[in-house]
Amino acid sequence: MIVAVLGLGEAGSAFVADLLTAGVTVRAYDPAVGAPPGTVACASEADAADGADLVISVNSATDSVDAARNALTGLSVTTVWADVNTSSPARKREVAAVLEGHCAFADVALMSTVPDLGIRVPMIAAGPGAAEAARLLGTGGANVEVIDGQVGDAATRKLLRSVFYKGLGAAVLESLAAARAAGLEEETRTEIMRELERASAATLDRLVEGSHRHAVRRSHEMAAAAEMLDDLGVPGRVARASRDWLQDLA
Structure with missing residues (x-):
């Protein structure tokens, strides 16, 4: 499995470490932080998303829409985009609208703190790509509960x-x-x-x-x-x- 991680702050770095431990190929990009050892360093969001089965957007709520726009040329309709940023339901829907027709989208919410748990932090997911995002994240060790509902419902909870x-x-x-x-x-x-x-x-x-x-x-x-x-x-x-x-x- 190939996973693109966009954003290498506290949460992103923890996810990367756990994904690498699980044997996942990680393509990493953050405009302000160098790619961690063991990852494939990428030059842009589109570069990171190219060939990825799953994109984990964990940059920030303010950057999430731009990250989606910047990634469009690297996406495939078989790619799943997991937006795990802590943002409003409206912002999640805005990101989903940018990506519509380019890939599947999942609104994913982290329900506890990442530093102690890494990718095993409890998550809930909603939206058209939720089930597939849960499956792919689970391959990397994540615990994701899929809920019935639309994009924004996980963020609301x-x-x-x-x-x-x-x-x-x-x-x-x-x-x-x-x-x-x-x-x-x-x-x-x-x-x-x-x-x-x-x-x-x-x-x-x-x-x-x-x-x-x-x-x-x-x-x-x-x-x-x-x-x-x-x-x-x-x-x-x-x-x-x-x-x-x-x-x-x-």
Whole structure:
């Protein structure tokens, strides 16, 4: 099997290493990074895609459309293009439109972090080329779940998770920054850890139902929290967003 990897950053490099270990021929291209040892160094996206069974586009969301356009002359109708960039559903559909008629397209979403898992990171795939992309990626050691749906549906599932998980991370960062400024970082860190350890399936219901039931009081509480953060010199981005959500619910 021949796989083209477009983008040799953290994720791309990890994929390349695992594909080489699996005995896959890797054609590599990144305009800013040299091709890793063991790969076929290519001069462009089209050069990398030439003869490839699978193209893994893992450059960036901002570059994904241009990468697709640049690769067109090297593609075959039997090639599968796996767009694994973290981009919006609309951007995935834009890439698919560029490639329509030139190759099969799969919207692939990475559902965990790559550094610890490499190509074995859990993935979901949607779109007309999803099943074949899953088969080809699986040959290299990947674990891909194919879901029913259109291009953009895999990206939607990933980004909905991101709103929660990355938003939670932002809330923790803001809380700890404020606690540090107030001289209460260790105490606050312990309280956050305690709440995370106590979390269960029922926690979600309590968060949703409690926010609706106590929206007015909680909006006032978060307004006070934002004011406190101002006094501590810490930007209250999450606190103000929480206040606004609760005001809308009220």
